[in-house]
Amino acid sequence: MRDRIAIALALLLLSALSVARVSRPPRPVAATSPDTVFSAERAMRYVEDIAIRPHAMGMPDHDRVRDYIVGQLNALNLRPQIQTTTGVGTRYQVAGRVQNILAWLPGVDAHGKAVLLVAHYDGVEGGPAAGDNGSGTAALLETLRALRARKTALAHDVIGLFTDGEETGLLGAAAFVREHPWAKDVAVVLNFDTRGTSGRSVMFETGVGNRDAVSVLRSVGDATAGSVFTTIYRTLPNDTDLSELSMLGQPAMNFAFVDGIERYHTSNDDVAHLDPGSLQHQGEQMLGLARAFGSGTLPRPRTGDAVFFDLPLIGLVVYPESLAIPLAIVMCLAVGAAVFRSRRGVIAGVVVTLVAVVASASAAFAVTWIATLVLQRLHWSGDPQWRGLYALAVSLFCMAVVLALASMAKRWTHESGVWMGAIVVCAIAGLALSIVAPGASYLFVWPALLAAVAVLTPARARPVVEWIAIAVTILLLIGFAYGVSVVMLGIAGVGAVALGVLTATVVLLVLPRIEAVMAGVEWNGAEWLAAASAVILTAVAITTRPGPDHPVPTALVYAVNADSGEGWFGTYSGVSDNWSQRVIAPFAAPPAWTRRVSGTRGLVGHPVARVSLDAPAAALVRDTIIASARRLVFRVHAPPGATNLVMRALGAHVSSSSIDGRVVDTTRYRRRPAEWSMPYWAVPDTGAIVALSVPTGSHIELELVSRQPGLPKVPGLTVPPRPPQVVQAQFGDATYIYRRLVF
Secondary structure, X not given: OHHHHHHHHHHHHHHHHHXXXXXXXXXXXXXXXXXXXXXXXXXXXXXXXXXOOOOOOOOHHHHHHHHHHHHHHHHOOOOOEEEEEEEEOOOOOOEEEEEEEEEEEOOOOOOOOEEEEXXXXXXXXXXXXXXXXXXXXXXXXXXXHHHHOOOOOOOOEEEEEEEOOOOOOOHHHHHHHHHOHHHHHEEEEEEEEEOOOEEEEEEEEEOOOOHHHHHHHHHHOOOEEEHHHHHHHOOOOOOOOHHHHHHHOOOEEEEEEEEOHHHOOEOOOOHHHOOHHHHHHHHHHHHHHHHHHHHOOOOOOOOOOEEEEEEOOOEEEEEEHHHHHHHHHHHHHHHXXXXXXXXXXXXXXXXXXXXXHHHHHHHHHHHHHHHHHHHHHOOOOOOOOOOHHHHHHHHHHHHHHHHHHHHHHOOOOOOOHHHHHHHHHHHHHHHHHHHHOHHHOHHHHHHHHHHHHHHHOOOOOHHHHHHHHHHHHHHHHHHHHHHHHHHHHOOOOHHHHHHHHHHHHHHHHOHHHHHHHOOOOHHHHHHHHHHHHHHHHHHHHHHOOOEOOEOEEEOEEEEEEOOOOOEEEEEEOOOOOHHHHHHHOOOEOOOHHHHHHHHHHOEEEEEEOOOOOOOOEEEEEEEEEEOOEEEEEEEEXXXXXXXXXXXXXXXXXXXXXXXXXXXXXXXXXXXXXXOEEEEEEOOOOOOEEEEXXXXXXXXXXXXXXXXXXXXXXXXXXXXXXXXXXXXXXXXXXXXXXXXXXXX
């Protein structure tokens, strides 16, 4: 019994350590620490001053935050400059008047290359942006202060770039790459962003040829990183400033803490919900890398990509991606030898493993789908998909399914057959990934290789090697499952399936130790695990409530058609929270022009009185024929208080365009729009100059939609205050003004 308890405790401790490794940031360092040390307590003072109110482009607080950053840099005697220009995105069809802030910290080599540290200082209109990205801005200020406090300068220059317009389409980064003279001096790019309010800072994206950069990260220590994240991120339609900065062609790394996603881009992304430990980890990575690169060789040597992952005590494991296939071959040879030694029951074990993985994934999907339906009926319950306790309940149910199947299989196959079958399946997955996605291969190659080595080890030393294999398996896979399912995707749909697959894989690979704990217990204790899962699910249903920590995101809309005089009040299609539904009732069929206001989402709500508001305007400046095309040049104005103006050209194909004299490059667009469309952020008082080329003889209509934060006072309309659990999100409450002009 004592041995069983010891094994169970060891498995539980390893599992807890694996989750903590990806979720628990370091403790914040006090402001009384030495000047050359990064202190989250000092950095939080910057956040408190920045995240007072929303400060998106075009909002009054945007310029307040700009001036605050400039003032802090002046206090450090860094002589900041502001790059004021029109940024035109190359990933999205968007433009805007950006104000990047730059500071140059000189190194000993006055004519050498520089390390570029980047954080965006703009936010969204719906929240004060303490996490995204007041934390990154504060970390950059604190890092520059700590570097300035050094008695001796670094060997190389450090550029601090506070970009503008990241939230609106990476505009500041695009403008820096396209126009700023310092861009040619950059040798390394380090970008820092967030997607939540807590958690560890994860290095989730790199430039091409990352082995050298990741090796430097390893020297800094305490990194949370995995080439699997880089592999996945390269396939996703997601972007940060690094998507534009990568055009510099230099080694690059991207960092963010991503827990607390429920508060991301909401009014609860505030100082009260920001974890100082997350800021500490972000800042330690930034300062450590600035010192490492700034003291090392620049430019960096060119290398290929690497496979990398972090483990407790060991740190970051890094090896060339070119070794992924040879290592997988060694793994296959070891697994083949282990199969030859075991022989009996392996084929049956492979079948059971495949059935168990599919059954576990199906069970996770079904449980979360049913739980979601039930909780939707319980109007006092919230959404549990980002909660660790919910993940535990789903995992326990998946474990019950897998252990029940393993128990059944023992009746008609050899005792070790299921375990060996799991090793074989894991090996096949590792080999396949080594070929098609080597950055993700380590998740399966190392557990399979170490498990096979344990089988081949002489009996006397075998327990030690088995425990090494178990420890590596748990530390790699459980932490990854938590990060993917609980933090990044949520425990629903794909996130639930991933949790089911990874849970089954871990259970099968450590099956001998689990069976040792459950020796003599019918069905390997599956019924007890299922019962525990049911109890926890019930507790989650009872205790899960919307609140400040788990808010309900909302956004109300007042829209007016300046041409027809119609007014409309409502929200975006797909917003189904109870508070919004009550506020916008009664519902009516929306007129066609409201879909043009909100894009493809559409609006739901009802007609209301029109409020007299200034409308956007456009004047034709020039109409000429150039290279057999009609070239139309407009000066477009946004009404006072507008943060954003969307321009659409209708009635003729636009073959090329420019904004404020800058050619619109569509070659890198994420999505190809069916019509020419260009949102312009922070339109200057003098207006924006827009040039469009269309076929000769064609007529064109210009559709203009302006947006400004907040709702006007509408006669006959009363909007009640939001309860504490209901918060503004993304654009927040906004007023849209629609107009259509014919040329």
